[in-house]
Amino acid sequence: MKKAKITLILLLSFFLNACTSSFVYNNIDWLLYWYVGDYVDLTSDQKATLDEYVASWHHWHRSTELKKYQAQLKNLQAKLPSSPLNQEQWLTEFYQAQQHFYRFRNEIAPELAAMAQQLSAQQLEGLLVTWKKKNLERQSENGGESKDERLISRQKDLAEQLEENIGKLTPLQIKMTQQYAQQFASTSEQRMLYQSTLQQVVRKLFAKQSAPEFQQQLTSIISNPDQYKTPEYKAASEQNKRLYAQMLADLNLSLTEKQKQTLNAKLEDWIRLIDKLILD
Template sequence: MTTFKLRLRIIGLLALCLALAACSAVKLSYNNLDEVAYWWLDGYLDFDTAQASRVRGDIARLHLWHRETELPRVEELLQGLERLAPGEVTAAQACDLFEQARKRLLAVAERAEPAIVTLALSLTPDQLQHLERRYARNNQEYRREWLRLPPGERLDQRLERIVERSERVYGRLEEPQLAVLRRQLAQSVFDPQRILAERQRRQQDMLQTLRQLQAPGLELAQARGLMRGYFERVQSSPDAAWRAHQEALTQEGCRSFAAGHNATTPAQRETAVQRLRGWQRDLRELARNGAPARG
């Protein structure tokens, strides 16, 4: 498959399972995820015929592996959430769940690495230019969405998104819960300019790595080393200030999750339990049934 953007889509196979909360089409969405992933990736790299065939096969194999191997582990994560849902949650417990999810994401990325390298080696200069232009468009969209908003509107937009995700789990939130979320966001260290700067650093790192992979006579082991180095720099940025900011955002997220959950009512927590159980049933059925037949 492909680069950091491909890796994000691969990771989406797992993230979708955790974030599809309350969607009535969980199974349909998961079963069609390989097709969605292919077209998403093609938008970044504009595959030729040979690449398209190989990428579709790689995605299908990764999807099948994820279905058989990772869905049961995602179910275990949901079981952990279900056990916590009826009571109070601490920030430490929230961070523990976050770390478990992070490990699952890394497992998917590691599984995909050989296919990523293979595709990266086949990319042409025109495709790298296509990727660079796509990065530029994405960055422009990010500026419009976050940097050009007044602080008050930015807070409202973040609140809207958090409420939407939370209501998929707990049902409708009432003013006491909304007030807790507003307070958490008002104290946030979220800095969209700093996020954009790190995003652009990763993009340039990715483009430089891909160009290094075009060197004549490069051996496969060298290519894997270059790509692995890039992935390591994504996991741990060379920018110490960004690493500190990222850790602050993580800890803040854990505290906010705990505060938001602890503000919910017994009825809302029971709704969360029932929905978590429903998603677990969906995942078990997906894992048991295997890949759907294609017409």
């Protein structure tokens, strides 16, 4: 189900909610320290190195990437009033939005790999232990729900995601989302297997931290962790994504004038926010 949520609206929400205001976006360095601090304690020299990397990433992102987000949002805003988007058109939007994330991942991967090579054995072990602990906590949370409870949560999540962008759903739209929610394939077990495999791969690589090929191999993992997903996981994710695109296409046909105005206003808010972030 998770992959099915990667629509243009939702994926860009990730980026924009990560910088939902100028304050957050312009102070991403200390927010990053707060996040990294959950996994590893950096030395003063390592923090200085990370400072340089973050400043470089931030400049690159502000000067090149924000414009690409904005261009896609403007294009979507222009297309929606003329005619509802069909499934294939939504899938195209998903693909373009995913490319934003992939470019970001590719940009930071080499320097993250270089920094990882400078971590001590104690830091690496702490990172791996914390990573495993957090994954186990998430698995425990997800495993505590019955099948019916997961379905109810999924239906609630879908409704909340949509209402955040178009406003209150009509009874017909609520029924539609409930019907679609029942069709999404569960990927929780496959996701847990993927996380476990990824941890094993990283731990094995860290055991050869001084090897000449370490940085190149870790860069590959950071840039393309999907290579460790099973074919079944990829197939289920793709199926869910296509199903989500069809749901959006069907919902497009049922939007009220007020909902269309709400969605347009939401897109306009994001476009203006990006303008502000570019200029800050």
